[in-house]
Amino acid sequence: MGTTLKKVKPMKAKGKFSLYTFHFLIFTYYFLVVVGCDKPFWTPVDLPAAVSVDDLVPEATRIVQQGLADENPYVRVNAIEVVATTGQVRLMPKVQRLLENDFVSPVRFTAAVAVGDTEYRLGEKSLRPLLNDPDENIRIAAAYALSKLSSFDTFDSFDYLCKAIASDDQMVRANAALLLGKSGDKRALKFLYIVLRREDSDDIVRLNAAEAIARLGDEWIFPRLWAMVMSAYADDRIMGIRAMGALGTAKAKDVLITKLDDDILAVRLAAAEQLGMLGDATGEPEVLDVFKKNLTARLNKEQTEHVNMFTALAIGRIGTASLTRFLPQLLGDESKFVRIAAAKAVFQCMTRD
Numbered sequence: 001m002g003t004t005l006k007k008v009k010p011m012k013a014k015g016k017f018s019l020y021t022f023h024f025l026i027f028t029y030y031f032l033v034v035v036g037c038d039k040p041f042w043t044p045v046d047l048p049a050a051v052s053v054d055d056l057v058p059e060a061t062r063i064v065q066q067g068l069a070d071e072n073p074y075v076r077v078n079a080i081e082v083v084a085t086t087g088q089v090r091l092m093p094k095v096q097r098l099l100e101n102d103f104v105s106p107v108r109f110t111a112a113v114a115v116g117d118t119e120y121r122l123g124e125k126s127l128r129p130l131l132n133d134p135d136e137n138i139r140i141a142a143a144y145a146l147s148k149l150s151s152f153d154t155f156d157s158f159d160y161l162c163k164a165i166a167s168d169d170q171m172v173r174a175n176a177a178l179l180l181g182k183s184g185d186k187r188a189l190k191f192l193y194i195v196l197r198r199e200d201s202d203d204i205v206r207l208n209a210a211e212a213i214a215r216l217g218d219e220w221i222f223p224r225l226w227a228m229v230m231s232a233y234a235d236d237r238i239m240g241i242r243a244m245g246a247l248g249t250a251k252a253k254d255v256l257i258t259k260l261d262d263d264i265l266a267v268r269l270a271a272a273e274q275l276g277m278l279g280d281a282t283g284e285p286e287v288l289d290v291f292k293k294n295l296t297a298r299l300n301k302e303q304t305e306h307v308n309m310f311t312a313l314a315i316g317r318i319g320t321a322s323l324t325r326f327l328p329q330l331l332g333d334e335s336k337f338v339r340i341a342a343a344k345a346v347f348q349c350m351t352r353d
Contacts (some may be wrong), residue, residue, distance in 0.1 A: 047291070048325045053349045059331050060343035061091075067340050068094045073103075077110045078340045084114035086347035092120045099126045109141045109175070116145030117182070124149055136172045140164045144179045157183065162191050174205045181212025181246075189218055196224075207239045214247035222251060229255055234264045241267065245274030253278055260286055265295060269310035276317030284323060287314045291326055308338040316345030319352045 067079025068091065076098065083091045098111040112130060115123035123145070130142035140160050147157035161183065164176035177195060180188035195201050196209040210228065213221040225247065228240025241259055244252040259271035260283050269290070272283020289295060290311050296304040312330045315323045327349075330342035 048329065050321050050325050051328060053324055053327070053346060056327055056331065056346045057350060060346035061088075063331065063339045063343040064088065064091060065094065067336065067343075068098070070336065072336070073107050075336050075340070076103075076107045078337060080107070080110045080114050082340055082344040082347065084110075084117045086344060086351065087118060088347060089118055089120065092118055092123065096120070096123045096126055099123070099130065105135050105137060109137050112138065112141035112145050113179070113182075116141075116148035119148055121149055136164060136167065136169065137175050140172070140176055140179060144183065147183070158185055158187060161188070165191050165195050170202045170205055173201065174208045177205060177208040177212050181208070181215040184216070186216055186218075189213060189216055192216075207243075211239070211243040211246055214243040214252075217247070219247070219249060219251075222247065222249070225252070226255065229259060234267055237262065237264070237267050238270045241270045241274055245277050248278055253280065257282055265290075265307055266310050269307070269314050273310070273314040273317045276314060276319070281318050281320060283314065284318055284320055287311060287318065287323055305333075305335045305338060308333055308335065309341045312338060312341035312345045316341075316348035319349040324349055 064079050064082050067075050068083070070076055070079070080095050080098065082088070083095055092115070095111050095114050098107050099115075100108075103111075108130075112127060114120075115127060127142045127145050130138050131146075133139050133142070140157070143155075143157040143160035146155045149155075157179075161176045161180050164172050165180065167173050167176070173195060177192060180192060192209045192213050196206055196213070201209070207228075210221055210224050214225060221243075225240050225243045228236050229244060231237050231240065237259065241256060244255050253275065256271045256275050256278075257280075260268055260275075262268050262271070268283070268286045272286045275281070275283045290307065296307050299307060308330060312327075315327060315330075324345075327342055327346055331339055331346070333339055333342065
């Protein structure tokens with residue numbers, strides 16, 4: 001059988017996703033998938049030389065600094081997320097300035113959470129006024145952050161977040177679920193299961209609640225996550241894969257390995273990323289294939305951007321020399337989002353070393 005290209009069922013767009021959530025990548029686009037293996041359409045490409053990740057740090061830092069100052073709020077949000085998740089505390093003064101009222105709510109929300117996640121004590125003074133912000137999303141982000149600061153260890157955000165998760169505002173409810181999961185407080189499980197089962201919770205609320213429960217280590221959520229991973233819709237599968245990674249059990253890991261054979265390239269890359277996070281490099285060949293088989297050759301510009309972002313994130317989690325050699329290429333990509341994802345990968349690999 002000759003090689004063919006097939007348009008797969010598009011990812012399902014299910015309502016308006018929260019502008020505030022940290023989910024770095026959720027897309028609703030067609031992906032082209034290669035089926036059949038007799039005569040591959042791809043031409044092998046020359047692989048770049050190995051690189052020292054340390055040599056890439058200055059460029060990665062410059063990219064994130066530019067992202068923090070970008071006029072596009074979604075670029076700023078992604079740049080903040082990189083600072084917080086990779087512990088780039090030296091960039092936190094720039095993040096702290098994004099708490100000001102001049103910036104749109106998604107940016108301020110993400111910046112407030114970043115102050116908490118990095119335990120950036122110098123940001124405490126900027127957070128206190130946000131407890132009275134007119135936007136409840138900002139208030140709960142500030143409460144979460146204050147509870148994370150060691151100098152403010154008597155502050156408990158639990159009541160703030162439990163009240164917010166019962167809100168009629170779906171965005172507030174979704175963000176409260178997200179923050180309860182990040183809080184590490186297992187008292188939240190009861191409230192997360194309630195909101196998960198509420199008929200008036202929309203899809204992003206349920207997705208955030210399921211991932212939060214997984215992050216808190218409750219294995220009873222496994223059947224729910226399994227259903228997400230087996231969904232007909234690729235965005236559900238990717239969210240389920242993220243949640244399986246957060247759960248991190250042996251059963252969850254086994255499920256992630258099965259998704260390395262998924263029809264959708266982005267799903268395979270998401271599974272490889274989560275396995276890498278769990279210390280398993282089984283997905284390395286799937287990531288290498290993006291380059292060796294030039295799998296973006298027949299994709300359009302948007303599709304290529306999305307695949308390259310997933311690829312960069314997977315490289316950051318797996319971190320092998322055979323993969324990091326592609327980071328200079330991704331750091332020089334025309335897309336700001338790809339460059340930021342590649343910068344994140346550099347910082348993650350540097351930390352691993």
